[in-house]
Amino acid sequence: MNNKIKKMRIPIELKQLQKxxxxxxxxxxxxxxxxDDYSNLIAKIPGPKGSPYEDGIFNLDIxxxxxxxxQPPTFKFITPxxxxxxxxxxxxxxxxxxxxxxxxxxxAITLExxxxxxxxxxxxxxxxxxxxxxxxxxxxxxKETFNIKVRQCISKSSTIPEQKNINDGxxxxxxx
Numbered sequence: 001m002n003n004k005i006k007k008m009r010i011p012i013e014l015k016q017l018q019k020x021x022x023x024x025x026x027x028x029x030x031x032x033x034x035x036d037d038y039s040n041l042i043a044k045i046p047g048p049k050g051s052p053y054e055d056g057i058f059n060l061d062i063x064x065x066x067x068x069x070x071q072p073p074t075f076k077f078i079t080p081x082x083x084x085x086x087x088x089x090x091x092x093x094x095x096x097x098x099x100x101x102x103x104x105x106x107x108a109i110t111l112e113x114x115x116x117x118x119x120x121x122x123x124x125x126x127x128x129x130x131x132x133x134x135x136x137x138x139x140x141x142x143k144e145t146f147n148i149k150v151r152q153c154i155s156k157s158s159t160i161p162e163q164k165n166i167n168d169g170x171x172x173x174x175x176x
Contacts, residue, residue, distance in 0.1 A: 005068075005069060006038050006039075006064055006069075007036070007038055009069060010038040010041075010064065010111070011038070013112060014028055014041075016110070016112055017111060017112045024115075024116060025045075025046040026043060026044065026045050026112070026115045026116070027044045028041050028042070028043045028044075028111070028115070031061070038064060039063065039064050040062065041061075041062040042059060042060070042061060042062070042078075043060040043075075044057050044060075045057070045058045045115060045118060045119050045122075047122055048119055048120070048122055050123070051123040052146070052147040052150035052151055053083075053122045053123070056079070056081075056154040057079075058077060058079045058081060058122075059077070059078040060075050060076060060077055060078060060115075061075070061076045061077075061078050062074070062075055062111075063076075070107055071099065071105075072096075072098065072099065072109075072114075073111075073114075075092055075114070075118065076089070076090040076091060077090035079157055080153060080156075080157040081157075082135055082149055083121075083122065083125060083132060083135055083150075084125040084127045084132055084133075084139050085121055085126055085129065085131055085132070086132060087131040087132050091131060092118065093126075094117060094118065094121055096113075125139055127140050135149075
C-alpha cells in the first residue's frame, strides 16, 4: 500500500517542486536509471541569498523508506558543508525530519516544504541544538570567522551552479 502511495505522491510533488523552481532554485531528480523507482532522489539546494552559503549549490541524498509518508524520508548532505546543525557525515538536525514527540514531521508535509526548511536552516542555524559542536561554538563566539570558514568550505566542495539540459542526457546522445 505505501509503495503505491509513494509512486503516486512523489511524482506529483516533484512536478510541484519543478513548477516553483524559479522561486527557490531547488531541484530534484531520481537517483538511478529506473524511472519507476521513487525510493531515492538527489536534490540540489542553492545556498540562501544573504547567507555565507549563497555561493554554493548543495547536493542531498533523499531516501524514502517503506513506511513513507507515515515516516519521514531521510535526508543527507552529499556535498561537504560546515554548519552547526549538519554533521561531517551529512546528517541534518531538524525537527521536521523527526517523528513526534521529539520532532514535528507529519504525513501532510511535502517534499518541497522539507527542502525549503533545509534551505532556511542554512540561513538560520540553531547553534543551541548542534550536530557539529565546533561549528556551533564558532558561530556563537565569532560569526565573522564562522562565515569565512563556511565560504572556504564552499569554495572547496560545493558544485558549480549549472543548468542541466535534458537534451544532453544519454538518451539524447543516442538519438543524435
